[in-house]
Amino acid sequence: MARPKAYDETAMLDRAMEVFWARGFDGTSIQNLVGKTGVNRGSLYGAYPDKRALFVASIRRYLDLVVEDNVRRLLAVEPAGDAVRQFFLQLVEAPPERLRRGCLLTNSAVELGMEDAQVAALIRGAFRRVEQVFCARLVEAKRVGQLTDGVQPEALARLLITVLQGIRVMSRVGADRVAMRDAVKSALSGIKTAATHAYASDRGAARHSGHSKRGRTRRARAKQMAPAR
Amino acid sequence: MARPKAYDETAMLDRAMEVFWARGFDGTSIQNLVGKTGVNRGSLYGAYPDKRALFVASIRRYLDLVVEDNVRRLLAVEPAGDAVRQFFLQLVEAPPERLRRGCLLTNSAVELGMEDAQVAALIRGAFRRVEQVFCARLVEAKRVGQLTDGVQPEALARLLITVLQGIRVMSRVGADRVAMRDAVKSALSGIKTAATHAYASDRGAARHSGHSKRGRTRRARAKQMAPAR
DNA sequence: TGCATTTTGGAACGGTTATTCTATAATGAA
DNA sequence: TTCATTATAGAATAACCGTTCCAAAATGCA
Incomplete structure (x- = not known):
C-alpha cells in the first residue's frame, strides 16, 4: 500500500x-x-x-513512565510509612546529574504553568495523583500506628507533594545535599520507622485500636539506602 | 557636557x-x-x-527589593514562632494573580539553574539567606518554648525554605489553595502559636529554662490575616 | 554661539525559529 | 511491472531573535 x-x-x-x-x-x-x-x-x-x-x-508519556513508576515504588513497600520514608530518602540520595535534571513536571509547571492552561491542568492532575497515593499510604500508616498522634494523613500528604516540588527546585541550583536531607527529615518527622518485629506484632491490634504502642525506634538512624535510579 | x-x-x-x-x-x-x-x-x-x-x-534588584522585604517581615513580628507562622499563612492567602506569578528566584532556578552557574550560585545564596533567617527565628522560638520537643531549628528551617519553593511551583499551575493551606499547616506543626499573655508571662522564665510551660493554644484556629502584597 | 560628548531612535545584520513545500524513495496491491 | 500512497530528506519561507551601527538630537562648557 x-x-x-x-x-x-x-x-x-x-x-x-x-x-x-x-x-x-x-x-x-x-x-x-x-x-x-x-x-x-x-x-x-x-x-x-x-x-x-x-x-x-x-x-503524557512522562506520566505513564516516570510518575507511574514512582507510584509503583510507593505502593511496593511495607509497611506503608516506610514506603513513604524510603521514597524521599532515595530521592535526596540520587546522583547529582539526576538531581540536576529535576522533574519534567516541575520544570514545565514553572515554564508554562502561567501561559498554557491545558499543560497546567495536566500537571495539576499529576500532582494530585501523587498526593493521593501519599495520602492512601499515610492512612494505612496511621492504621498501623506509624503516624505520630495528631498527624492528619491528608494534610501531611499535601506537605509531601509540596516538599517534592521544593526539592526539585533546590536541586536544580545544586543545593547542598545535607540541607535537603534535613528538609526531608523534618517533613517525615511525623512518620515513625517501624522496626520489623514491632510492625508484625502490633499489626492486628493496630487495625482496630487506631494506633499501636510503638517501639522505641523513632529516633533510629536512617540506614544507608540505594540512590534512586 | x-x-x-x-x-x-x-x-x-x-x-x-x-x-x-x-x-x-x-x-x-x-x-x-x-x-x-x-x-x-x-x-x-x-x-x-x-x-x-x-x-x-x-x-540582584529582586534580592534587594523582594527578598529583603520578606526578611524584614520575618524579623518584624514577635514572638519569633508567630513571625514564621504568619509569613507562610500570608503566603498562601495571597491573591491568585500574585500566586500565579510566583517568585523570580524559583522561576529562574528552574529555567537557568542547569545551564548558568553564576545565576545558580546567586539563587543558591538567596535561598541560604532566607533559610538562615528562618533558622535564627526558630532558634529564638525554641528559646521561648514555641517549638515542640525534639524539633531542631536548622532542620525545620531547611524544610521551610523547601516548602516555600514547593508552594511557588504548585501555585504556578493554579493548585488548590486549600491544599496549600494544609501543606503549610503540616510544615508549621512543630511551631506552637503563642497566645500573647502566655508569651509575655513566660518570657523571662523561658529564656533560662530552655522552654516554657505552654498554654493550651496550640490547636487554636489560625485567625484571618491580610494577604501578602 | 559653537564644540565635544553622549543619548536617542530606528534601520540593518546575521542567525535561528517553527512551519511548509517539494521532489524523491520505498512500499503493497493490482 | 505499474500504480497509488506514504515516508523521507532537505530546501524554502517568513518571522523573530540578540546585537550592532549610524545619523540626528540634545546638552554643558568654552
Whole structure:
C-alpha cells in the first residue's frame, strides 16, 4: 500500500520526552528533536501537528513512565510509612546529574504553568495523583500506628507533594545535599520507622485500636539506602 | 557636557525585573524590554553589555527589593514562632494573580539553574539567606518554648525554605489553595502559636529554662490575616 | 554661539525559529 | 511491472531573535 515508517513511534516519543526534560519547551528546537530522535522534520510534523502537541504527548508519556513508576515504588513497600520514608530518602540520595535534571513536571509547571492552561491542568492532575497515593499510604500508616498522634494523613500528604516540588527546585541550583536531607527529615518527622518485629506484632491490634504502642525506634538512624535510579 | 539620560536607571531596572519575573529569561525579548521600560534599544545596550547582564542585575534588584522585604517581615513580628507562622499563612492567602506569578528566584532556578552557574550560585545564596533567617527565628522560638520537643531549628528551617519553593511551583499551575493551606499547616506543626499573655508571662522564665510551660493554644484556629502584597 | 560628548531612535545584520513545500524513495496491491 | 500512497530528506519561507551601527538630537562648557 504505502511506504512503511522507518522509525519506532514510541521510541521517538521517548527521545523527545528526554530532550524536553533536559532543555525545557522553549529551549528545545525542532532541530534538536530531529537530531536526538533521528526522525526527519517532515516525519515529526506527520506524527504531530506542531511542537506543542509533541510536548503535550511527551508529558503524557512522562506520566505513564516516570510518575507511574514512582507510584509503583510507593505502593511496593511495607509497611506503608516506610514506603513513604524510603521514597524521599532515595530521592535526596540520587546522583547529582539526576538531581540536576529535576522533574519534567516541575520544570514545565514553572515554564508554562502561567501561559498554557491545558499543560497546567495536566500537571495539576499529576500532582494530585501523587498526593493521593501519599495520602492512601499515610492512612494505612496511621492504621498501623506509624503516624505520630495528631498527624492528619491528608494534610501531611499535601506537605509531601509540596516538599517534592521544593526539592526539585533546590536541586536544580545544586543545593547542598545535607540541607535537603534535613528538609526531608523534618517533613517525615511525623512518620515513625517501624522496626520489623514491632510492625508484625502490633499489626492486628493496630487495625482496630487506631494506633499501636510503638517501639522505641523513632529516633533510629536512617540506614544507608540505594540512590534512586 | 553631554546629553543627559532621558530615563531613570533604577526605574528602568525595576521594569525589566518585572518583565523577567512575569515571562522568564527566554520568554522575554529585547523588544519586550524596550516596550515595557520605554527605554530605547541603544540605551539598554548602553547600560548593560547584553541581555543576560540585565537579567543578572534584575535578579540582584529582586534580592534587594523582594527578598529583603520578606526578611524584614520575618524579623518584624514577635514572638519569633508567630513571625514564621504568619509569613507562610500570608503566603498562601495571597491573591491568585500574585500566586500565579510566583517568585523570580524559583522561576529562574528552574529555567537557568542547569545551564548558568553564576545565576545558580546567586539563587543558591538567596535561598541560604532566607533559610538562615528562618533558622535564627526558630532558634529564638525554641528559646521561648514555641517549638515542640525534639524539633531542631536548622532542620525545620531547611524544610521551610523547601516548602516555600514547593508552594511557588504548585501555585504556578493554579493548585488548590486549600491544599496549600494544609501543606503549610503540616510544615508549621512543630511551631506552637503563642497566645500573647502566655508569651509575655513566660518570657523571662523561658529564656533560662530552655522552654516554657505552654498554654493550651496550640490547636487554636489560625485567625484571618491580610494577604501578602 | 559653537564644540565635544553622549543619548536617542530606528534601520540593518546575521542567525535561528517553527512551519511548509517539494521532489524523491520505498512500499503493497493490482 | 505499474500504480497509488506514504515516508523521507532537505530546501524554502517568513518571522523573530540578540546585537550592532549610524545619523540626528540634545546638552554643558568654552
